[in-house]
Amino acid sequence: MHRRFLAIWFRHLTTDWWVRKHPELKDTAFLLAAPERGRMIVKAVSSAAQAKGIYANMVVADCRTIFPALQVFDHIPGLERKLLQALAEWCIRYTPVAAVDMPDGLMLDISGCAHLWGGEHAYLKDILNRLRAYGYDVRAAIADTIGAAWGIARYGKITAIITPGTQATALMPLPPHALRLDAAIIARLEKLGLYQVQCFMNMPRSALRRRFGQQLLSRLDQALGQEIEVLEPVCPIIPYQERLPVLEPICTATGIEIALKKMLDKLCTRFTEEGIGLRTCVFKGYRIDGNIQQIQVGTTRPSSNAAHLFKLFELKIPILEPGLGFELFILEATKIEDIPITQDALWNESAHDDVIVSELLDKITGKVGADTIRRYLPAEHYWPERSVTIAASIQDKPAADWRTDIPRPIHILYKPEPIEVSVPIPDYPPMLFIYKGKLHHVSKADGPERIEQEWWIEEGLYRDYYCVEDDKGNRYWLFRSGHYNSREPKWFMHGFFA
Amino acid sequence: MHSKALNSDLIQYLQKEVLSLQGLNKSVGGQHVNTGLGIIESAFPAQIFPTGAVHEFISLSAESAAATNGFISGLISSFMQQRGMCLWVSTRRTVFPPALKVFGIEPDRIIFAEVAKPKDALWVIEEALKCEALAAVVGEVKDLSFTESRRLQLAVEASKVTGFIHRHQPRIENTVACVTRWKIEPVASITEDGMPGLGFPRWNVQLLKVRNGKPGTWQVEWSANSFQHTGRRTQQLPAIQKLKAG
Known part of the structure; x- marks a missing residue:
């Protein structure tokens, strides 16, 4: 099948997000800055500030002289990746393969998707309209290759949709920046007067490799579709949740227990496959009159043992008030942890014993409260009231020895x-x-x-x-x-x- | 002659059967816990400290409560040498963990459960006694009815965990289904030849009731990580009380 790619470029990703959070900043000149070698360096600028001639990597003090009414906010490191990750997950509604293109774009593999929106034109329009409605200043392009779509989204001036097979023509008038090259290679190209891709596109390959290195050739091949490029699509985390809609409203404890058992079995099978266990878990019952009843359990160590979790829930089932009956049950693991892989010892049963003991403690805390169970560790203080500390978990080992040289009362x-x-x-x-x-x-x-x-x-x-x-x-x-x-x-x- | 031998065999077999029905299983998991009680062990059936059973301790004053907990700690130290952890349930914790080290216990291997309501405390003790992975369970409660003690006894019969119930100032000293009833009182410690200072902890151990055994009173000292019998067996209970016991 013919492959098609859509590149989206966010021109002011972080500042647009900032405006979404603080709507009063819309159309004002502001920037995000972070300290670097004792100076405040501009990391991102709003479109209004860019219009005043302020760009990233300038010093904030210089920007203030250009435009004194400038507002400066702290830059949040790692924000771009977080935003792009979320946006890529949002884009999964348009295509199953969406990838983050650091630092300011997304790349979607839209092969065989666009006809569902009535063609590429309508498809592109729908995405752009929605993103612009959120307040993001975006540009996008569709082409046969990742490289071409990337370049045309950022530097293209004629059309956003490149018809199949014509990416070479579309790339010709673009500057070499559109090929995703290193700054050093671009500088050398410009020094030689090669301001457009068409200037060097048809030069002998050996000459290009000798003067500019392999990168230029491989980028050119990627843009023209002669070299395969692979996307790394985002995988959204599927929440650890089980839903069980029921045909007839359930109002008996036995019915709830059956539903709970079914859902716990499913959830725990998934946990065992992934090698994780849950620490807290919420069981919700949606009543037919719109009321939601819920019970929650916690464990002292991550558990994927359905029978044990069921026992914990069993103590709390009487809390649920079914009223006229439940029509939907949801079981959600709100806190999960990796289960440490332990080798089952053949002679010493202590590891197995630990699991049994922690299951007992879960049962106790489930009934009488978590603050009832304590273990004490020695603290290095002579003052008697401070000579013991409460252990944080069941596996904690004492850091110091218990003292026996001084008499202490029992x-x-x-x-x-x-x-x-x-x-x-x-x-x-x-x-x-x-x-x-x-x-x-x-x-x-x-x-x-x-x-x-x-x-x-x-x-x-x-x-x-x-x-x-x-x-x-x-x-x-x-x-x-x-x-x-x-x-x-x-x-x-x-x-x-x- | 032949029938006599057969009879004695039968009687021995029946005695064993009765003991196991009374919850005094001799072999717990095939191993015998050496509590180091020495001469006191002769009071128990088959001269073995009953494990997999519930023992009752009664203390009437704050001083004897401390002595009782000291004695219990000395007992469970021998249980904890083999298996992992011990659960100590109380309605209000009075035990000071660092002091347990003197009685041969790693205090961090004891899990303390402080449950405000006596009813909940009994529930916790019962659940803990059902858990085979624990070495021993200590429960500090005020009152224990016969029915409640039956529940505890049934729990240990299945799991073979040893339970110690410490009743501090109970309203009445009612009959319960525990295999033994003890009272521990502190007595003056002995120092070498009038040396100043305090000696090792020393207690007057009264075994008031023991099922199928002989109750008695002993003086015991805790030193060098074990029970020491420096004094001889001080007194025997009168025969009439012996009949009532158990």
């Missing part, structure tokens, strides 16, 4: 509770203390262990910790806050030893 009080003590001399452990109205005689004691407040985190007094044992054999962790000075220091109970 039970700790969230908030130290004040006690009354009687101490023989300062810096000695107490002889007796009253905790919750009960008198304890201290028979054995260890300490003090002085722990300074970390001043870079919090201001406060240091603590002198004592491990004490009363005459009944109960062991406590007490501390004195601060030192003996003008006034009595306060004593606190902070924990119980086993």
Whole structure:
């Protein structure tokens, strides 16, 4: 089949997008700039600013002298690629093969597509009208080859549609820029007075190769259709979503469970094929009266196990209110992650155990809330309240060792509770203390262990910790806050030893 | 003579059968967990600490609660040497993780679940006991009805996970379906020849009830990563209580 290509050129891609976001900037002169070697360099200009003689790669200060009312905004790096990617995905409505042509264009393979719009003329008009309605300043051309379409979209002056087989004639009056050449080659061509493609198109190939290199020849061949050029089309990401329309409205829990099972099986088959798993998943039921009911589950590690996910959902199905019945179900994975590939160990079952445990934790968090499950890791602080941190995930390993050289009580009080003590001399452990109205005689004691407040985190007094044992054999962790000075220091109970 | 031998065989077989029906499976996955309890193990049927069962601990004061958790930590350390993780369920966490290292546990291998409602906590304990991948499950609850304890017992019978239920200041000490009932009280520690300071943790371990075993009281010290029996068996419960137990 005869191949046809459509090149689209966005003359002010980023600034047009900027105007779409801020409609008040329409028809004003503004530019997008980014710092480069200590100066602000123009990255993109609006059409109004271009009319004033401002171009990309100028210094912003120079532009301000040309046109003082100029508005300057920050350039967003990587914006062009993002916009073109989205526009290419949008263009899939016109052709299945749409490619991004950095830095400012799109290239569509429209072979066998145009007749659906009633010919190439109507087809081109439809695309351009729609893009211009969005506010983009575009030019486009249709030709037999990618190279020709690219050149004519940017430099062509006569017609946008080149009839099949006539690209050589159409290219003749164009400047060498239309062949997508390096700036150095163009400079050399112009130096020799070759201002148009026709000047050198029919020169002997060996002479051209010797003077300008292979690139000129291959670009020329690509434009004329003697060398094949390949497009890299965009592949839009298909959302991880399953839809299940139902014939009769469903209002029973059993019916919902069957629908959910079906959809989970489909979704999980896809996950297993792609080696990913979901972290959060939403199940929506569209009621016939227009109401939408939804339930959501989350997992601690990416999962593609349909049975496990079903169990998580099963706990929440009673939340759904079917009313008069659901007519459509949608299951959507809102957060996905790669499943780390693990080798199943033959003897050690720990990897398998981990999966079972995390499935249990999912079940627990699904029922009683995510903040209930905690694992603790050692933190390098002496201050007891800060000596443990909460682990972020089930796989986290401690960065430091747990300390055993300093005594720590097995039970700790969230908030130290004040006690009354009687101490023989300062810096000695107490002889007796009253905790919750009960008198304890201290028979054995260890300490003090002085722990300074970390001043870079919090201001406060240091603590002198004592491990004490009363005459009944109960062991406590007490501390004195601060030192003996003008006034009595306060004593606190902070924990119980086993 | 022949019939007598046959009878004794039959009786032994029946005793085994009764034990397994009572939830005291001797062989759990073909391996025996050495808890290091020493002389206390003689109180259990077949002199083996019952695994794949639920044990009940009762504490009445904050000090004995700490002692009980210390004793439980010492027990589960031997369980965690073989299998991975342990779930510690409570309505309000009081355990200070760094202290567990002294009892031979890597504190980061314990997953703490802090569930506000006692009813939810029991649900979590039951679900955890059904999960074979856990080494042990510790549950701190206040009250446990007979029906609830039956559910826990049924869960462990299928999964062979060992459960430890710590009841702190229960409203009543009702009968439950657990295989044992313990009370742990701290006692004065012993230091070498009047040296100053505190000694190793030392407890008065009371085994109040044990199904098909002999209850008793012992003094146990935790040192060098194991239970040590420095004192002898202090007292035996009277015969009448022994009959009631279990």
